[in-house]
Amino acid sequence: MRVVGTVALLCTLAVPVRAVEIPPAERRSGYEFMSRETRAMQDDDAANPAMLWVLEGEALWARTAGAGERACRDCHGDARSSMKGVAARYPAFDATRGRPVNLEQRVNACRTERQKAPALAYQSRELLALTAYLGRQSRGLPIDIATDARMKPFLDAGRAAFNRRQGQLDLSCAQCHDDHWDKRLAGNAITQAHPNGYPLYRLEWQGLGSLQRRMRNCMAGIRALAPEYGSAEFVDLELFLAWRARGMKMETPAVRP
Amino acid sequence: MRGVLVGAAMCVAANAVAADSIPESLTGARGDPVRGRAIIVNRHLGLCLLCHSGPFEEQRFQGDLAPDLKGAGARLSEGQLRLRIVDNSRVNSATIMPAYYRTARLARVAPAYQGKTVLSSEQVEDVVAFLSTLRD
Structure with a gap:
């Protein structure tokens, strides 16, 4: 009994210390941690492999889908003007669902409700292509998510998840990405984990991937059970990351090691 | 038997905070320093060099998140090393070092690792035995 009491007391003492958020002046995109060669790959559209998905997204934008026999373009027109800055505002509040949705969910809402077409699976080539094309229309623009009272509980939930x-390795996102972003995990820069380039081409993947795929990689690394793709918990975490990177310029489609 | 040993280790660690040490071997035997070195440099087993650097000249890409393991055996006693490997949060609640021999107080552990410690008691003793040799 006495031993049980001692263990319980130690548990309460072992509450993790809250990490300190990175001041705006010290925020650095993952781009700044990359080698000159990888930067050059991102900077040159002709060398950036992610541009293949952007081109495919452009074609999908104009292609009729579903029983509604409508293409994205039929309602939204030329994405180069109508979608400018849109991706930089996601996750955004969705009044129907009463919670924030990410860009993938917004595309799928349009597909199922307007186009009467089946939702696209996470990590499917089509959804990556469309979100890459949409993200491309925000390239160079600052992340600008809404942070009004409706968003606050979800932002708070995302912050709690981050911390x-x-x-099994008992680590929070913050312990690496707030507290040790200037260090190296084995040979690799830890970075600040900003979401400003997604979907992006990761050399390790040899392909394009979403922010949630990247977060699942991190969770596998610390031997944690990752939430399902598209789960509320993941979107809250995306929202917090976007808030944490507010004002940073979008690089979609970025390249990362 | 294994459950009893795990429970015993937890209690030893809990009561050893003031003493800053787990003086007794988790297995009752001495570890093997050769096996301990192999565990430390194995990036899927010991994981040590992801964060630490140390006197492992053949190993490229060592981490710089945690103290250099060089001289660990001179800085810390065997019992102190054992406590820090078993559960460094007993020494520093804000530590980023995983507890290598604790299954309690962990959240959302992936199914493949649930109820399992990072290292076995034998492996902890092997690592302690090797680190104790790093005296320079």
């Missing part, structure tokens, strides 16, 4: 220790 929560998890997995």
Whole structure:
């Protein structure tokens, strides 16, 4: 009994210390941690492999889909003007659902409700292509999510998730990406984990991937159970990351090691 | 038997905070320093060099998140090393070092790792035995 009491007391003492958020002046995109060669790949559209998905997205934008026999373009017109800055505002509040949705969910809402077409699966080539094309229309623009009262509980939930220790290795996102972003994990820069380039081409993947795919990689690394793709919990975390990177310029489609 | 040993280790660690040490071997035997070195440099088993650097000249890409392991055996006693590997949060609640021999107080552990410690008691002793040799 005495031992149980001692263990319980230690548990309450072992609450993790809250990480300190990175001041705006010290925020650095993942781009700044990359080699000159990888930067050059992102900077040159002809060398950036992610541009293949952007081109495919452009074609999908104009292609009729579903029983509604409508293309994205039929309602939204030329994405180069109508979609300028849109991706930089996601996750955004969706009044129907009463919660924020990410860009993938917004595309799928349009597909199922307007086009009467089946939703696209996470990590499907089509959804990556469309979100890459949409993200491309915000390239160079600052991340600008809404942070009104409706968003606050979801932002708070995302912040709590970012700061929560998890997995067998018992690490929070913040312990690496707020507290040790200037260090190296084995040979690799840890970085600040900003979401300003997604979907992006990761050399390790040899393909394009979403922010949620990247977060799942991190969670696998700390041996944690990752939430399902598209789960509310993941969107809240995306929202917090976007808030944390507010004002940073979008690089979609970025290249990362 | 294994459950009893795990429970015993937890209690030893809990009561050893003031003493800053787990003086007794988790297995009752001495570890093997050769196996301990192999565990430390194995990036899927010990994971040590993801964060630490140390006197492992053949190993490229060592981490710089945590103290250099060089001289660890001179700085810390065997019991102190054991406590820090078993559960460094007993020494520093804000530590980023995983507890290598604790399954309690962990959240959202992936199914493949649930109820399992990062290292076995034998492996902890092997690592302790090797680190104790790093005296320079």
